Amino acid sequence: MSSTHSSRFPWNHLIGFILSIALTLLAVFVKFQTNFSDSIIMWIIGTLAIFQAMIQLFMFMHVTEGKEGMINVINMIYSIFLALVIVFGSIWVLTSGHAAMH
Amino acid sequence: MTQANTPLEYRSQQSQMNILGFWIFLGAEIVLFSTLFASYFVLEHNTAGGPAGHDIFILKDVLIETFLLLTSSFTAGLAIHFMRNNAKNDMIVWTIVTLLLGAGFLYMEINEFIHYVHEGATIQTSGFTAGFFTLLGTHGAHVTFGIIWISLLLVQIFRRGITEKTSSKFFIASLYWHFLDVVWIFIFTFVYLKGMVG
Numbered sequence: 499m500s501s502t503h504s505s506r507f508p509w510n511h512l513i514g515f516i517l518s519i520a521l522t523l524l525a526v527f528v529k530f531q532t533n534f535s536d537s538i539i540m541w542i543i544g545t546l547a548i549f550q551a552m553i554q555l556f557m558f559m560h561v562t563e564g565k566e567g568m569i570n571v572i573n574m575i576y577s578i579f580l581a582l583v584i585v586f587g588s589i590w591v592l593t594s595g596h597a598a599m600h
Numbered sequence: 601m602t603q604a605n606t607p608l609e610y611r612s613q614q615s616q617m618n619i620l621g622f623w624i625f626l627g628a629e630i631v632l633f634s635t636l637f638a639s640y641f642v643l644e645h646n647t648a649g650g651p652a653g654h655d656i657f658i659l660k661d662v663l664i665e666t667f668l669l670l671t672s673s674f675t676a677g678l679a680i681h682f683m684r685n686n687a688k689n690d691m692i693v694w695t696i697v698t699l700l701l702g703a704g705f706l707y708m709e710i711n712e713f714i715h716y717v718h719e720g721a722t723i724q725t726s727g728f729t730a731g732f733f734t735l736l737g738t739h740g741a742h743v744t745f746g747i748i749w750i751s752l753l754l755v756q757i758f759r760r761g762i763t764e765k766t767s768s769k770f771f772i773a774s775l776y777w778h779f780l781d782v783v784w785i786f787i788f789t790f791v792y793l794k795g796m797v798g
């Protein structure tokens with residue numbers, strides 16, 4: 499990957515920015531202008547959010563850059579794994595635990 | 601990467617370690633925000649007779665906040681681009697634009713919170729509002745800290761120019777700023793869009 503260091507115009511950033519705006523508007527469109535069921539809408543806009551986070555990570559933050567690029571990626575994957583366990587684990591434990599008490 | 605095309609902020613061993621350390625800090629921040637998201641998701645349906653998300657959220661205001669923060673993340677990227685091209689003045693201009701957009705975001709968010717309190721949704725109203733204000737407040741506090749941090753760095757850049765040290769500090773601050781935009785994307789999707797009636 500050619501670094502932004504040498505390029506004259508920051509195309510990477512401009513493309514990332516336009517994609518972010520487009521993904522945001524697409525999420526709003528899917529939410530308010532389509533007739534999918536609620537769960538399908540959440541799956542679609544959730545996927546769009548993940549794409550947008552990837553754009554920030556790779557096109558703006560250059561997560562793979564530098565000598566420690568691989569360590570960064572492993573660190574991010576591990577953190578995202580922990581985040582998913584915390585979010586889905588909490589929802590699972592607290593909703594099923596609450597339901598079991600009735 | 602050879603020495604010649606290594607960006608200035610990665611030149612010294614110390615700078616490389618600082619940047620790596622900051623990435624590890626961001627990993628910890630992901631986990632911090634995940635706990636706040638988890639408690640929000642668990643509590644969001646417990647409105648205790650108070651307003652729910654779809655009663656108080658206003659799409660237009662939330663979209664303005666989103667575009668302000670998205671654009672500021674883009675201009676922060678531009679500032680780094682010009683820093684790497686050793687264009688100090690361009691870098692300072694885009695950093696000031698970034699800070700103004702960040703301040704605009706905060707202004708909108710504070711107004712939004714005042715509006716909610718007038719609608720009868722304070723942090724003490726229900727499980728939903730407690731989770732909501734804690735998550736959004738923590739993000740807003742991060743943005744506030746980022747504005748102060750980057751303003752102070754701007755003074756250093758202005759006085760000392762783009763050096764190995766200032767570039768590494770500024771690069772780290774830009775990672776922080778982009779990260780706040782990542783958190784906002786998830787707030788926008790899983791708090792606001794999810795909470796509104798389609």
